[in-house]
Amino acid sequence: MLAFAIVIAGAAILSIGHAATTGEDRDEAGWGFVRPWDSLYSVTVLPSGKWLSVGAEGVLLTSSDSGKNWSRQRLAKRGDLSWYDLFSIRFAGDGKTGYIGGEHGIILKTDDGGETWAEQKTGTQELIFRVVPVDAQHAAAAGSNGLLMWTEDGGQNWHSQTFKNGITFFDVAFTDPRNGWAVGEFATIAHTADGGKTWQLQAGGDRSKFRLPAYMTVIFKDAQHGWAAGQGGVIVGTADGGASWKPVTSSTDLALYASLVPGPSGDTLWVAGDEGVLIRMSTTGAVTPVVSRPTFSSLTEVAFAGEVGVTVGTDGTLLRSEDGGKTWHAVESK
Amino acid sequence: MIGEKILRYRAPIGIVLLAISAYMAYAAAHITIATRFVDFFPRTHPNVLLYHKYERYGGAQTLTFMIEARHGDIFTYPTLKKIQDLTFVLDKMPAVNHQSIRSLASYRVTYAVALPGFLKSQPYMYPSVPKTQAGIDDLKREVFVHRRDLRNLVSPDTRSALVTASFYEGELDYRKLFNRAQDLVRQYSDADTNVYVVGEPIIRGYGYYYFPTIVTIFIISVTVMIFILWISLRERSTWWTPIITGSLSALWGLGFVGIMDYTFDPVMLVIPFILTARDMSHGIQWQGRYYNELDRVGHRKFEAIAATTSDMLPPGLLSILADIAGIIFISFGGIPVLQHIALAGSVWLAGSLTMVFIFQPILMSYLPTPQIKRHGESRNPIILWLKRVIDKLVAFPTTPGAARPIAIGLVFIFILWGIGSGLRAKVGYTTPGTPLYRQSAKVNQDMRHVGEVFPLDEGWAITSAKEPKLIQGQYPSVLDPDILRMQRDLSQFLMLDRNVTQVVSVADNLMLPFNRMFHYSEPEYASIPGGILDAGSLFYLFSQNTAPGESELWVNDQYDDSIVRIYVTDHTYATLNKLTDRLNEFRDRRQGWDPGMKQVDFKFLGGIAGLYAAANDVLYQLDFINITFVLGVVLLFCCVTYRSLVAGLLFVISCVAANFGAFIYMRLVNIGITIDTIPVISLGIGLGVDYGIYTVSRILDECRAGEPLDRAVTTALYGTGAAVFMTFATIVGGMIPWVFSPLLFHNEMSVLLIILMFTNMIVGVLILPAFIAWVQPRFIFGGRQPTPRHEEPLREAAT
Incomplete structure (x- = not known):
């Protein structure tokens, strides 16, 4: 009797898991984990080798085999057949x-490497383009209409x-729990030295x-x-912590909005953008x-784990x- | 006797009928041969109303040219130039909706580029085609970058491109448009380029293309019928009389079409032909009976005419009422073309009643007494063999033994099979393309070829603001972000169905891309704007940067309706049914919680896909209603005529037995119930029941005259049975040429009708008499006591 109950329970759990994987739509069969109309906005890889990607309409893709195969689920449900767009996914060290x-x-948070996610109270309805964890306790976020969190x-x-003039910020980066930079429209670069409580303009802002x-x-x-x-x-670069910024040759005039990320070798950076442009640049010039x-x-x-990139x-x-x-x-x- | 009364007043009655016929001839001369596409769909169905309301945003009269590179892709100067030239040529054609023209070379097809400080909107290839390879490469790159937006204009493999244009049906000359389209195909096709043209105007236009062939077939069919008429009645000098009455009946029917200003679709020419054949068969029946009476009364013409008229009018009236019942009820569905066929067909058949049973006696009264032209039995061995076969068949209903019960049992099995097929009858189109023509016909080959690459059918869902208003005096409330999000979610939901190739809406194709472009081309801004002011501003920006009238393709000029266009692979019943189910499901799942759904009336399905879906909705019910009413009329009239419920039920069952075979045939050859097939099915039901009516009436007459039942049956079969067979031969002989028509519709319907006529004849002339001879129902004796069976040899009645 116990064995029978275990089998039934196992079948139930598997079926629930299957439903979670396949989502809400009956006709999903045959489309695979990514559809031709999907927009994926962010990808990252954990030290464990797990890959995660998020995108429009609450899509979360995960892979445990170096990005060869992925499974699909949806987060941030708004209602039946409706989910919110997800823009960025980042993990602490x-x-x-x-x-x-x-x-x-x-803002959704995980404490178990992306197995489960919980929604956090933010008190805003702005677009949050980037949330960057600095460590387990500290994190910062940047978004539309001057939002810095x-x-x-x-x-x-x-x-x-709300940063001055309501300038939209698209990305934020921290080197330690106190020092961070946020970039946005009108060539704006702002710096914080107190973990995000206050920000000073380093460039743009007009x-x-x-x-x-x-x-x-x-x-x-x-x-x-x-x-x-x-x-x-x-592309601009600084060698003095942002006090001054100089242009760097990019060899393209297409918009670059994919996050600058380190490449497999220590002295390269990768950035990507419009019309499929992908740039590998040297940090030394x-x-x-x-x-x-x-x-x-x-x-x-774009993201790399060793020689494997996605x-x-x-x-x-x-x-x-x-x-x-x-x-x-x-x-x-598939 | 009614026959005597008609003869007493033959002059005035004859003059009146001829005067009416002359007027009808005048009206018939003013018939317009044309196709009105919208007449093929139920006028008051919500889909059709939706279609009409938004027709100017891209109606069903869309011409689609596909230019296909035989080698490589379309990005060569000559091919791109062809696209441009064709675009400009279409823009100059009569009745074209200039705002509907779409191609890579159209100034209305644009993309936006975000540059620091401003947004640039530009067409892909207007006003000129790039002449340098670098220019062509730039164009190719832009097409690749925006390939999702261009899904309906450039194929994924970039080997094909479309040029499309819609036309105003009220100003459209299908014949001229068809011919011009074929000229353009020839003009732009060459060793490097294939050009195809598809669309509803082409489907209808082929009707005009084949019209001379159809007319030829019509003439051959009429000739065949006249030949059969001559074969059956040539022994008398006035054998040609049914041609006159048949022609006059046809004039009445056509005159009615002219008076009512109905348009006459060339594809539907088979319908009036069937009615003409029916007219002639009534005439043959009457004439054959007249000759019998002449022989019986010793060639006293007036006496024979009066007796024939009196005897033939009741079954004739019943028969024609059954014919009318078979067609009149198809008008119930609200489909104009079926209403026109129903009303015109009813007048046609009523004309037959007047011409055959009133005018024909009058005509014969003025003509000399028909003389017998041939005497003696034929010695032809084939004729002698046929006579032996006929003798055996005639003997079957009255031969005791197991044959009759077995045959009747088989008929009941056939009935069950037919009912089962009828209940599972497919509704709507079962194959892509048009069932009017064979799958191997050029029109279907072209549709298949284009349909493999581009969607050819379009349905509309309309989100209509319940409380339309302009926010701050300029921003339409229908652009509320919740409504936009609903459209976007709808698009994602529908796209999971592989029959849906693209969904175009103000949310997906205007708001999201413009929001992104307006915000530095940042992809994450391809999201629903935060508020109505943002959405309204983006819409204003769009409308200021596009061609005049372009914004009305998304939001109507009253700013209360927003259109979602759903492109599907075909308009088969399965595809449209699934689409409608999906739309219903989406609405049902959003009703309770979606703030966007709460603000709008969510209406569907407009567009050409909606028209076909509307027809599907109506056709199944219409078919059921039609059959029910026809059987009800048969039951009622037969009960009244024979004063017997048993008689009525007997005829209903025989009707089912004979005509539900149509559904068996349709399932076997994969024909569905469509706007093209339903009038022919209805007619077939009405036409065939006559055989049984005439035969049973003759049996009844013989029994009332004192003949024993078996002898009455035999006399009826030799006499009326022969006339029934001639009727069958006339109709079937006339239908056979239609089997060879280039239109598959004619082929399938003529085969269907031949089968129906055959089954009706078997049931009416063999099975029904066999049942009556076996069971001996009381009504057949007309209130007399049944006379015991005789063992005397059966006698033949002179024919």
Whole structure:
């Protein structure tokens, strides 16, 4: 009798799990884990080797085999047949604490490496483009209409402020729990030295200068050296912690909005953007950036785990590389 | 006797009937031969009303040209130039809706580029085609980048491109448009390029293309019928009389069409032909009986005419009422073309009643007494063999033994099979393309070829603001973000069905891309704007940067309706049914919680897909209603005529036995109940029951005259049975040429009708008399005591 009950319970659990994987739609069969109309906005990889990607309409893809096969589920449910868009997924160095940011002021947090997610109270309905965990307790977020947020207690309480002139921020990067940079429209770069409580303008910030490009991604290698990239293929770099920024050759005029990420080798950065442009650049400036176009769809993020790289984008784009980004192939959606 | 009364007043009655016929001839001369597409769909169905309301946003009269590169892709100067040239040519054609023209070369097909400080909107290939390879490469890149937006204009493999245009039906000349389209195909096809043209105007246009062939078939069929008429009645000098009465009946029917200003679709020409054949068969029946009476009364013409008229009018009236019942009820569905066929057909058949049973006696009274032209028995061995076969068949109903019960048992099994087939009858189109023509016909080959690459059918869902207003005096409330999100969710939901190739809405194709472009091309901004002011501003930005009238393709000029266009692979019943189910499901699942759904009336399904879905909705019920009413009329009239419920039930069962075979045939050859097939099915039911009516009436007459039942049956079969067979031969002989028509519709319907006529004849002339001879129902004796069976040899009645 006990064995029978266990079998029944197991079948029930498997069926629930299957339902969670297949989602809400009866006709999902036959489409695979990614559809031609999906927009994927962010991808990351954990120290454990697990890959995660989020996108429009609450899509969360996960892979445990280096990005060859993925499973699909939906988060951030708005109602029956409706989910909110998810824009970014980032984990702290422990590989357990992670945050997803999305539209409608959504922040989801995980403490178990992405197995389960819980929605946090943010008190805002702005678009949250990036949530960056600094450690298990500290995290910062950037979003539309001047939104800058921080937490010091693992997201139990989020504090927010509206930056001057309501300038939208697209990305934020921290080198330690106190020092961080946020980039946004009108070539704005702001810096915080107190973990996000206050921000000082380092560049841009003037809405009247509407011809200045928007910066959509920022990365800092250390407290002094950082790069920002954005509209019109613009890349700028700093060697003094953001006090001054100089242009860096990108060899493209297409918008770069995929996050600047370190490459497999220590002195490279990768950024991607409009019309499938993918750029590998040197942090030292020793070599000219290498521009490739593995696809015509917009690429929104790229990530590497050793020589394996994954880049995601619009139109169901999910590409994988096994040679450090030299060549890319579409992942077959099964 | 009514016959005597008609003869007494033959002059005035004859003059009146001829005067009416002359007027009808005048009205018939003003018939318009044309196709009105919208007449094929139920006028008051919500889908059709929706279609009419939004017709100017892209009606069903859309012409689609596909330009296909035989080698490589379309990105060569010559191919791109063809796309442009064809676009410009279509823009100059009569009755074209200029706002509907779409192609890579159209100034209305644009993409937006976000640059620092401003947004640039530009067409892909207007006003000129790139001449350099670099320019062509740039174009190719832009097409690849925006390939999802261009899904309906450029194929995924970039080998094909479309040029489409819609036309205003009220101003459309299908014949001219068809011919011009074929000229363009020839003009732009060459060694490197294939050009295909598809669309409803082409389907209808082929009707005009084949019209000379159809007319030829019509003439051959009429000739065959006249030949059969001559074969059956040539022994007398006035054998040609049914041609006159049949022609006059046809004039009455056509005159009615002219008076009512109905348009006459060339594809439907088979319907009036069937009615003409029916007219002639009544005429043959009457004439054959007249000759019998002449022989019986010793060639006293007036006496024979009066007796024939009096004897033939009741069954004739019953028969024609059954014919009318078979067709009149198809008008119930609200489909204009069926209403026109029903009313015109009823007048046609009523004309037959007047012409055959009133005018024909009058005509014969003025003509000399028919003389016998041939004497003696034929010695032809084939004729002698046929006579032996006929003798055996005639003997069957009155031969005791197991044959009769077994045959009747088999008929009951056939009835069950037919009823089962009828209940499982497919509704709507079962194959892509059009069932009017064979699958191998060019029109279907082209549709299949284009349909493999591009969706050809379009349905509309309308989100209509319940309380339309302009927010802050300029932002339409129908652009509320909750409504936009609902549209976006709808799109994602519908796309899971593989028959849906694209969903186009103001949310997916305007708001999301424009929101993104307006915000530095950042993909995450391809989301629903935060508030109505943002959404309204984006819409304003769009409308200021596109061609005049372009914004009305998304939101109507009253700003209260927003259109969602759903492109599907075909308009088969399965595809449309699933789409409608999905739309219903979406609405039901959102009703309770969705703030967007609460603000709108969610209406579907408009567009051409909606029209076909409307017809599907109506047709199944219409078929059921039609059959029920026809059987009800048969029951009622037979009960009244024979004053017996048993008689009525007997005829109903025989009707079912004979005519439900249609459903068996339709299932076997995969024909569905469609707007094209239902009038023919209805007619077939009405036509065939006559055989039984005439035969049983003759049996009744013989029994009332004192003949024993078996002898009455035999006399009826030799006499009326022969006339019934001639009727059958006339109709079937006339239908055979239609089997070879280029229109599959004609082929299938003529075969169907031949089968129906055959089954009706078997049931009416053999099975029904066998049942009567076996069971001896009381009504057949007309209130007399049944006379015991005789063992005398059966006598033949002179024919």
